Amino acid sequence: MERKERKDGLLEWTAQALDIPGQAAGLPRVELVGRHELRMENHRGILAYGREEIIISGGKVIVKIMGSGLELKAMNASELLITGTVTVVELT
């Protein structure tokens, strides 16, 4: 786990140093379209799933999405799409 965190930190540092987009370097990218659609790239999997709260691993960062009527609309190995009414996006 420690090694993975070090790798993510290295990726972030490399992206900043080389001035390249973070998602190109494999860093998670969260995109909120209005209040009803949230897309996330380079995720590491779902940690918890519910209608009011979905927790997603982004590697070094944990993304907690809160709202109502949340639904995982589509998901593949690197991207996911959540619909519903998003009220809070919290990074920990």
Add this chain to the structure above:
Amino acid sequence: MAVSQMVNLLRGSVKLEVVGAFPERFLNLCAQRGVAFWGVEQPDSRTLRLTVAWTDRKGLEELAERTGCTIRQRGKKGMPPFLLGFKKRYAFLTGLALALAAVCVLSRFVLVIEVEGNESVPSQIILSELRRQGLRPGVYGPSLPVREMTNEALIRLEDLSWMTVNLHGIRAQVVVRERIKKPELLDKKTLGDIVAKAPGLVERMEVWSGDPAVAKGSIVMPGETLIRGSVQIDPPQYSELPIEWMAVRAMGKVEGRTWRTIEASIPLTAAVKTYDGEKTTRWWLSILGRRVNFFQNSGISYGRYDKISNVWELTLPGVGALPAALGRETLRSYETQSVTIDAVAAQAMLEVQLLQRLHALLGESGEELSHSFSAQERDGLLTVTLTAECREELGRFVPAS
């Protein structure tokens, strides 16, 4: 949305229920394996419901085992599971295969033949000739030698100049073009006179060729020469040469007034049918031009009878009549009785017929000026006479003998 639902219906889907301590891990594994899923619901913290494509359903049990979950199928929908339901219905599959074969094979047989482009040549004559060449309902379309068939038919049907046969599934479209007839040329080589065809009073003469034999106001009899086909050629003045005659074809118009008398008769008694109540009904079926009778004895025991035929053809909307028909023949026995007909009505009928005959005699160029009728009953016969004053062309060409 509608498109995705349509695609999901076509490719089929399975609704699954995953139960375990961490069902989210099952989702992560699915995502890593590239298994598309949608419609994720969480009824409780240990349960997830999701829908996957029909083709991705295999191997999910193994993923569930790896995540410590149990997986259960809760429903399926779409085309593949629907068709899979018929896997063991052999009769249905056989019927389906036969129906498909029928559609593929039977659609290559000609069932309907349509003729287009003919105006004066009846369709039945064209169809009859094509039948002789092999094109008939029930024939296998791809085996028809269309070019040879149409060429042969064109040789036999002289009034047609062009023909083609287009095959559209069960429908054969015969397109024809009729030959344009040559205009009738005036034969100037045949010499002769114009003579009167009916007695009359000459009112107008217009001589184009030849010498006039009568003058305006003359009364002529049938056969009398109106315009002579010989022209007198006078010799030069003070010449001693004889007068010569040149033979020509007499041409011109001679209009005159004529008085025509036409008669028509009708018996005052007529035979009327009286049905005696006896009748026989026969049914038959015709398929591809072959008739099957549903009766054995074709003999008719009645002395006099009416035959009433009813035919019901099988028709398809947009295609027309197919070569299948059900027919019924009803034979009704009758006897005749002699009854007296209404003389006034009979006279009125004869008068109408006489006027029609008169107009046919006069043709388009003639006209009727006045007419009167007289009727006479003799020996059970009503005779009506039409006397009409007309204006018409008096002359007709007679070749010189």
